Amino acid sequence: MFSVTVRDHIMVAHSLRGDVFGPAQQLHGATYVVDASFRRRDLDDDGVVVDIGRAAEELQSVLAGLNYRNLDEERAFAGMNTTTEALAQMIADRLAERVHEGALGETARELDGLTVTLHESHVAWASYERAL
Amino acid sequence: MFSVTVRDHIMVAHSLRGDVFGPAQQLHGATYVVDASFRRRDLDDDGVVVDIGRAAEELQSVLAGLNYRNLDEERAFAGMNTTTEALAQMIADRLAERVHEGALGETARELDGLTVTLHESHVAWASYERAL
Amino acid sequence: MFSVTVRDHIMVAHSLRGDVFGPAQQLHGATYVVDASFRRRDLDDDGVVVDIGRAAEELQSVLAGLNYRNLDEERAFAGMNTTTEALAQMIADRLAERVHEGALGETARELDGLTVTLHESHVAWASYERAL
Amino acid sequence: MFSVTVRDHIMVAHSLRGDVFGPAQQLHGATYVVDASFRRRDLDDDGVVVDIGRAAEELQSVLAGLNYRNLDEERAFAGMNTTTEALAQMIADRLAERVHEGALGETARELDGLTVTLHESHVAWASYERAL
Amino acid sequence: MFSVTVRDHIMVAHSLRGDVFGPAQQLHGATYVVDASFRRRDLDDDGVVVDIGRAAEELQSVLAGLNYRNLDEERAFAGMNTTTEALAQMIADRLAERVHEGALGETARELDGLTVTLHESHVAWASYERAL
Amino acid sequence: MFSVTVRDHIMVAHSLRGDVFGPAQQLHGATYVVDASFRRRDLDDDGVVVDIGRAAEELQSVLAGLNYRNLDEERAFAGMNTTTEALAQMIADRLAERVHEGALGETARELDGLTVTLHESHVAWASYERAL
Numbered sequence: 001m002f003s004v005t006v007r008d009h010i011m012v013a014h015s016l017r018g019d020v021f022g023p024a025q026q027l028h029g030a031t032y033v034v035d036a037s038f039r040r041r042d043l044d045d046d047g048v049v050v051d052i053g054r055a056a057e058e059l060q061s062v063l064a065g066l067n068y069r070n071l072d073e074e075r076a077f078a079g080m081n082t083t084t085e086a087l088a089q090m091i092a093d094r095l096a097e098r099v100h101e102g103a104l105g106e107t108a109r110e111l112d113g114l115t116v117t118l119h120e121s122h123v124a125w126a127s128y129e130r131a132l
Numbered sequence: 133m134f135s136v137t138v139r140d141h142i143m144v145a146h147s148l149r150g151d152v153f154g155p156a157q158q159l160h161g162a163t164y165v166v167d168a169s170f171r172r173r174d175l176d177d178d179g180v181v182v183d184i185g186r187a188a189e190e191l192q193s194v195l196a197g198l199n200y201r202n203l204d205e206e207r208a209f210a211g212m213n214t215t216t217e218a219l220a221q222m223i224a225d226r227l228a229e230r231v232h233e234g235a236l237g238e239t240a241r242e243l244d245g246l247t248v249t250l251h252e253s254h255v256a257w258a259s260y261e262r263a264l
Numbered sequence: 265m266f267s268v269t270v271r272d273h274i275m276v277a278h279s280l281r282g283d284v285f286g287p288a289q290q291l292h293g294a295t296y297v298v299d300a301s302f303r304r305r306d307l308d309d310d311g312v313v314v315d316i317g318r319a320a321e322e323l324q325s326v327l328a329g330l331n332y333r334n335l336d337e338e339r340a341f342a343g344m345n346t347t348t349e350a351l352a353q354m355i356a357d358r359l360a361e362r363v364h365e366g367a368l369g370e371t372a373r374e375l376d377g378l379t380v381t382l383h384e385s386h387v388a389w390a391s392y393e394r395a396l
Numbered sequence: 397m398f399s400v401t402v403r404d405h406i407m408v409a410h411s412l413r414g415d416v417f418g419p420a421q422q423l424h425g426a427t428y429v430v431d432a433s434f435r436r437r438d439l440d441d442d443g444v445v446v447d448i449g450r451a452a453e454e455l456q457s458v459l460a461g462l463n464y465r466n467l468d469e470e471r472a473f474a475g476m477n478t479t480t481e482a483l484a485q486m487i488a489d490r491l492a493e494r495v496h497e498g499a500l501g502e503t504a505r506e507l508d509g510l511t512v513t514l515h516e517s518h519v520a521w522a523s524y525e526r527a528l
Numbered sequence: 529m530f531s532v533t534v535r536d537h538i539m540v541a542h543s544l545r546g547d548v549f550g551p552a553q554q555l556h557g558a559t560y561v562v563d564a565s566f567r568r569r570d571l572d573d574d575g576v577v578v579d580i581g582r583a584a585e586e587l588q589s590v591l592a593g594l595n596y597r598n599l600d601e602e603r604a605f606a607g608m609n610t611t612t613e614a615l616a617q618m619i620a621d622r623l624a625e626r627v628h629e630g631a632l633g634e635t636a637r638e639l640d641g642l643t644v645t646l647h648e649s650h651v652a653w654a655s656y657e658r659a660l
Numbered sequence: 661m662f663s664v665t666v667r668d669h670i671m672v673a674h675s676l677r678g679d680v681f682g683p684a685q686q687l688h689g690a691t692y693v694v695d696a697s698f699r700r701r702d703l704d705d706d707g708v709v710v711d712i713g714r715a716a717e718e719l720q721s722v723l724a725g726l727n728y729r730n731l732d733e734e735r736a737f738a739g740m741n742t743t744t745e746a747l748a749q750m751i752a753d754r755l756a757e758r759v760h761e762g763a764l765g766e767t768a769r770e771l772d773g774l775t776v777t778l779h780e781s782h783v784a785w786a787s788y789e790r791a792l
Contacts, residue, residue, distance in 0.1 A: 001524070001526075002484070002485070002522065003525075004480070004520075004521075005520065005523075006519060006520050007518070007519040007520070008519070009385045009386065009387070011288075011293060011294050013293035013334070014277075020180070020185075021178075022185060023331070026333065026334070027334040028275050028276055028333060028334065029276050029277035029278070029292060029293010029294055029295075030275050030293055030294070030295045031385050032295075033386050043481055046414045046416050046417070046477060046479070048477075048479050048481055053416075067287070068288055068292040069290065070277070080179065081178060081179035081180075083178070083179040084136070085134050085180055085181055086175065086179045088134070089134070120275070120295055121273045121297060122271065122273065122782065122783075123138060123140070123188075123782075125136075125137050126135065126137070128134050129133045129134075130133075141781045141783070143684075143689060143781070144688055145674075145688050146689070150442045152442050152444070152447050152501070154449060155728035156671075156728055158729065159673050159729075159730040160671050160672055160729060160730065161671060161688060161690055161691075161730075162689055162691045163691040163692075163780055164691075199683070199688075200688040201686065213442060215439075215442070215443040215444050216400070217398050217443065217444055218443045252691055253669045253671070254693050255402060255404070255452075255669070256400075256402050258398065258401070258445065259399045259400075260397070261397045261399075265789045266745050266749070266786065266788050266789075267786065267787045268744070268745065269785050269786070269787075270783060270784050271782070271784070272783070282574045284574050284576070284579050284581075285574075307743075310743070311740065311746045312680070312741075312745055313745055313786065315680045317682060320783075320784070345574060345575035347571075347574070347575040348532070349530050349532065349575065349576055349577055350575045353530070386518065387518075387534060388532075388533065388534050388580060388584075389532075389533050390532045390577065391530065391533075392529070393531075403650065405649045405650065405651070407552075407556050407557055407649070408556055409541035409555050409598070410541075420539075422597065424539050424541050424557060424598065425539060425541035425542070426557055426558070427557075427558045428559075463551070464552055464554050466541070466554070466556065516539070516559055517537045517539070517561060518561050546706045548708070548711045548713075550713060611706070611707040612664070613664065613703055613707065616662070650667070651668070652664075652667070652712060652716075653664075653665050654662065654663065654664045654665070654709065655662065655663045655664075655665075656661070656662050657661045657662075657663075658661075
């Protein structure tokens with residue numbers, strides 16, 4: 001199994017609902033360093049998992065929809081907790097849509113899976129892994 | 133599949149028995165930077181894999197039992213080699229016990245698995261992965 | 265010249281005023297990974313620059329006053345831009361006060377200087393360096 | 397499941413064929429920071445996955461065959477694209493041969509698998525994972 | 529004293545002349561992860577050392593002139609050794625020109641100095657520091 | 661001013677004397693990731709600060725005298741506290757001797773200074789800087 005990973009980041013504000021979150025129930029923020037990993041069993045005819053340039057562009061494009069925002073005011077997140085885990089899933093699902101639409105190239109339709117990891121600090125991170 | 137990881141560290145002395153260990157048969161030491169990853173298929177009602185604050189506390193508490201020690205003199209390790217791999221397993225097993233006891237919260241009992249990685253330097257690390 | 269550095273982090277929301285900031289004029293957020301470096305020409309009688317445990321505690325204590333906040337609503341920042349540079353200066357100045365009050369120990373009064381670095385992502389950071 | 401990882405690096409020149417590679421079709425180069433991970437279900441009698449010293453030596457030895465070279469002129473790569481993914485596979489396959497020959501020790505023959513990751517920058521890396 | 533640093537990277541081929549370089553006399557390559565640090569005594573009216581967006585753009589623009597090249601064939605390097613140190617100096621000097629031309633903004637003309645660091649691997653890097 | 665840095669590491673046991681050290685008064689250990697930085701105003705005729713290969717070899721050789729040891733039993737440290745700061749100084753001084761003896765090459769005698777940094781964990785490090 002092969003994989004290729006590209007890294008980018010976003011800087012957002014948000015608050016979390018639920019006693020479990022303690023002081024993170026207040027409006028605060030985070031830099032999420034985001035790693036998107038694409039997996040496939042065999043390489044394509046160019047010898048790659050995915051066109052890494054397009055992968056980086058599509059990741060940046062997905063993140064642009066979140067970057068420099070207060071997630072508490074984004075309609076896409078209404079009624080949900082924007083935990084690191086939930087954001088990883090949302091970013092992975094949006095990347096999966098782009099893969100299916102062909103935005104990462106025709107051969108990217110053969111990708112087997114996708115993992116998105118969000119690093120919220122040097123001591124904590126969360127991942128979401130899914131099939132394609 | 134989702135995961136959440138927290139990082140902490142310990143500073144211990146020890147020696148290893150067996151020709152394979154060369155100069156590491158002498159009493160020496162290590163800083164282990166420890167990553168504990170918790171996995172589950174679906175998020176709980178708060179939208180998390182585990183209460184990350186409790187996860188960090190329980191990891192710190194497990195590590196406190198090892199930190200600033202000479203492992204050669206710890207009864208828990210009598211008759212065994214405290215290799216990086218073996219320490220990863222012991223830390224993972226102790227965390228698993230805490231999960232089962234409910235120390236990481238009620239919903240943490242639904243966790244699917246756990247991986248502990250010990251970084252012994254910038255060029256070497258070891259992991260142990262288990263089900264919960 | 266000797267130095268000792270300890271690392272911690274904060275997660276805050278804020279917005280910046282001025283066209284130069286582009287989209288960062290919107291309410292957004294950041295994880296700042298904070299490195300506080302203490303400098304002195306000669307070691308104290310214990311052979312250290314500063315008691316590293318107390319240094320870490322005082323850094324954490326200074327950061328606790330900022331962590332999980334929306335800096336736009338903090339009185340301490342009224343009328344100023346909470347840029348990474350300005351936050352580095354504020355944290356350094358608060359640490360300097362603690363050094364002068366003796367909170368880092370008596371011998372820490374002999375420290376020569378202090379640098380605070382705030383990493384806002386894997387590709388950008390800012391520092392403020394001052395005498396003590 | 398246990399794993400042990402060792403890190404080393406190579407510095408090579410190469411060019412890539414295919415429109416998908418854009419400016420990387422020109423002769424350029426890369427530092428690849430290489431992580432080789434060895435996996436096995438149970439530890440051997442010494443309590444390790446593999447003799448980490450021998451693992452590091454064999455990785456270095458495999459990399460020595462590539463280091464400081466222009467890969468476009470290496471016979472081993474004739475007719476193929478030396479993408480990061482393809483290099484990860486080649487390095488993994490060469491390490492696998494050494495495992496099978498006993499170069500990593502007798503008990504290393506019981507290894508279950510191997511993953512090689514090549515970091516081409518701070519924002520991009522690729523992996524190849526295989527059974528042993 | 530304040531500083532702001534931005535990070536980017538290039539991937540180049542080159543060879544070095546002189547027995548001291550051993551196997552690096554052959555055509556090989558490197559990824560250089562490049563950190564450009566800008567220093568000034570006092571912040572400007574926006575509370576920054578430099579517009580970090582423009583700093584990142586100008587660094588990328590300077591690096592674009594080197595990226596995906598074989599430095600042995602670049603006229604700018606004719607007759608010189610493209611060591612990591614020499615490349616750091618060239619990049620710093622080109623950034624300094626841009627600062628002086630006003631490309632980083634009017635207030636950037638008040639910058640006091642500049643340091644460029646090139647990381648050639650996880651175990652080696654070089655810096656060049658100059659006044660502005 | 662130019663600098664070149666090489667990284668290596670040691671794994672040692674030790675204990676520290678003095679109430680300030682708390683639990684670190686017990687026999688414990690550390691991995692020190694060691695960065696040695698060499699500085700000079702102008703490059704030599706080969707365009708380098710120092711032959712990086714020899715710098716790495718001499719650092720490794722100095723560290724070999726400490727690696728896999730219990731520092732409490734080393735005569736060189738009798739009567740002193742082997743704090744991270746003190747070890748940084750000792751390593752820097754031993755490297756300085758080698759520079760003066762010509763072990764890093766003739767032109768290395770023109771080096772202006774040397775800084776040694778010891779990372780004891782992902783959240784703490786210490787440096788010693790000296791002239792040559």
